[in-house]
Amino acid sequence: MIKIVDLHKKFGDLHVLKGINLNVNKGEVMVILGPSGSGKSTLLRSINLLEVPTSGHIYFDDVDITAKKIDRNRVRQRVGMVFQAFNLFPHMTVLGNVTLALLKVLKMKKDEAVKIGTDLLIRVGLRDKINSYPNQLSGGQKQRVAIARALAMNPEVMLFDEVTSALDPELVKEVLDVMKDLAKSGMTMLVVTHEMGFAKEVGSHVIFMDEGLIVEEGLAADIFENPRHPRTKVFLDAVLH
């Protein structure tokens, strides 16, 4: 479904991605591990073109989305993204956040958008917060709204960029639970996370990145039980113990 070929990204002199090759199949939950600065977020952000690759190609259903003439807004409609810092729109209600793109991008009728938005908010357990504003919510609730907002566009892939890193420990579970349900429903997901429990339980594939390269890749079970690359071992030892 997503095929990444020799992807490079430079920020000035900083070479962040140094030739990434990756295949993601439909329905897979790809967990991206690695120390900070290894290029995990940049890789994720390249997939919805928030970062424009310096060279290389990303194919989405065999269409090269890094091609010049591609409509980036159309690509982004098919790829949902959830951020570490929530990035909810503070001047809109929870429902307003979720329905905005339905109304303004898909030009959906108001009652139709409200129906979809409400259903999604019920799905993430926030029925009673529909008319609240983001600053009235806890971090966990905010992140669930952000997930609902991304789901509203009915994306084919969901990107999660360290979505629980900014949360108080007791609020992490409610967000991970929503993500687990999503994975069960068959959503294709790419997840940058430090939640090893989640990675083990939900991840179907794991890649381990270091210094802009994928140093190890495989089935989640294999990598956790039997990491081959020394840097993967060191990293897993550090985070699991």
Place this chain on the structure above:
Amino acid sequence: MEGIQNLLEKYFSVGIIWEILPYLLKGALFTIIFSVSSEIIGIIIGLVTSMIRTSKIKVLNQLAMIYVDLFRGTPLLMQIIFVYYALPYLGINLPAPIAGIVALSVNSGAYVTEIFRAGIDSIDKGQIEASRSLGMSYIKTMRYIIIPQTFKRVLPPLTNEFVALIKDSSLLSVIAISELLRTAREMMTWKLNPSSLTAAAILYLLITLPLTRLVSHMENKLKKSDAH
């Protein structure tokens, strides 16, 4: 004592002020009309230019910067004179009131551009990313996400700019527009008594004071709403 007596007669003659007040009020009305219309056009200019300034289109960005530098860096008086007296040589003949509004709006637009640009820059970049990641275009992101949040923050500096514009509109007297200050000076020559200037000053205060009070009020509210 005699000095004070003279001062009161010359600058605070209630009788004269009462007599010329209708003229001054008319002048004040002109001042308000010119300031309000120029501010509205200035805001539209500033809004568009600030979006160009924060976009990544290099050529337009440079042009916008030149515009801002040019009109903030030269005296408004000169700009008014150029629009009214120099443009006719290029075949652009504007009647004085229109020339006045053009000069004031374009000048105000330069200041408003920088006010909006600072406001847009102060919005967290994550807001733009979240919006773009939903498939919203740059224009839609500006319209529905950035500008609404910016407005709240720029209202105080925008109001300050408006107060400055109201006072600056007195420069329109140079192209024979009978706004408040010019009217007051005409009255001074007519009555051979500068009390009209005092009255005009009070009228300026009556126009600007509510606005400056409003700014403090807004700043306090903003502090509170940013606190949580």
